[in-house]
Amino acid sequence: LARRRGLPTHAKKDSTGICFIGERPFRPWLQNFLPVNPGLILDESGHILGEHSGTEFYNLGQRRGLGIGGVRGAREGSWYVYEKDHEANILRVTQNLHHPALWPGAIRLAGFHWIGSVPPSGKIRGLGKTRYLQPDAPCEMNWHPDRPPVIQFDHPVFAPTPGQYFVLYDGEICLGGGAITEIGWDPLPA
Numbered sequence: 001l002a003r004r005r006g007l008p009t010h011a012k013k014d015s016t017g018i019c020f021i022g023e024r025p026f027r028p029w030l031q032n033f034l035p036v037n038p039g040l041i042l043d044e045s046g047h048i049l050g051e052h053s054g055t056e057f058y059n060l061g062q063r064r065g066l067g068i069g070g071v072r073g074a075r076e077g078s079w080y081v082y083e084k085d086h087e088a089n090i091l092r093v094t095q096n097l098h099h100p101a102l103w104p105g106a107i108r109l110a111g112f113h114w115i116g117s118v119p120p121s122g123k124i125r126g127l128g129k130t131r132y133l134q135p136d137a138p139c140e141m142n143w144h145p146d147r148p149p150v151i152q153f154d155h156p157v158f159a160p161t162p163g164q165y166f167v168l169y170d171g172e173i174c175l176g177g178g179a180i181t182e183i184g185w186d187p188l189p190a
Helices: 026-030
Strands: 039-042 048-052 080-085 090-094 106-114 122-129 137-144 147-153 165-170 173-184
Touching: none
Parallel strands: 039 090
Antiparallel strands: 039 048, 080 090, 106 147, 106 173, 122 137, 122 165, 137 147, 165 173
């Protein structure tokens, strides 16, 4: 689309990092602003697999940078963060990519911003995205100007994370987006 419209950035490589910090590791940069708060990494059975540097440094669904490869007695394969217990300062991980905690079907948003149109009221069908490179997910947004919007996906989506952003599309047209504040496995009340 950018090439057809003659935009000069059409051939520029996409960025998945945080462009304003430049080409440097993200966690050490973030540690300049957030204190390191070591805690335990536990598997589904409660076995200690290692130590993390603070739950704030990890996302639900994250599999890289956990530092727990080669766990004795575990099958070979990736580990995924499925729960962040901030109170107890514990990360819980699983090797089961299909663990139910990784696949919620609903999210609540804050600060939803509509792009270029008067926001409608009621239920809006569209395609949602919660992660870069994630396939568009058919969904319905329950919108009311006086309440935080709730998104109900037609099928569960992989690891939407509070603090990350949801973007709503109508085909290729971006309708707007907002910050994820809550995830749910059953429909969330509007």
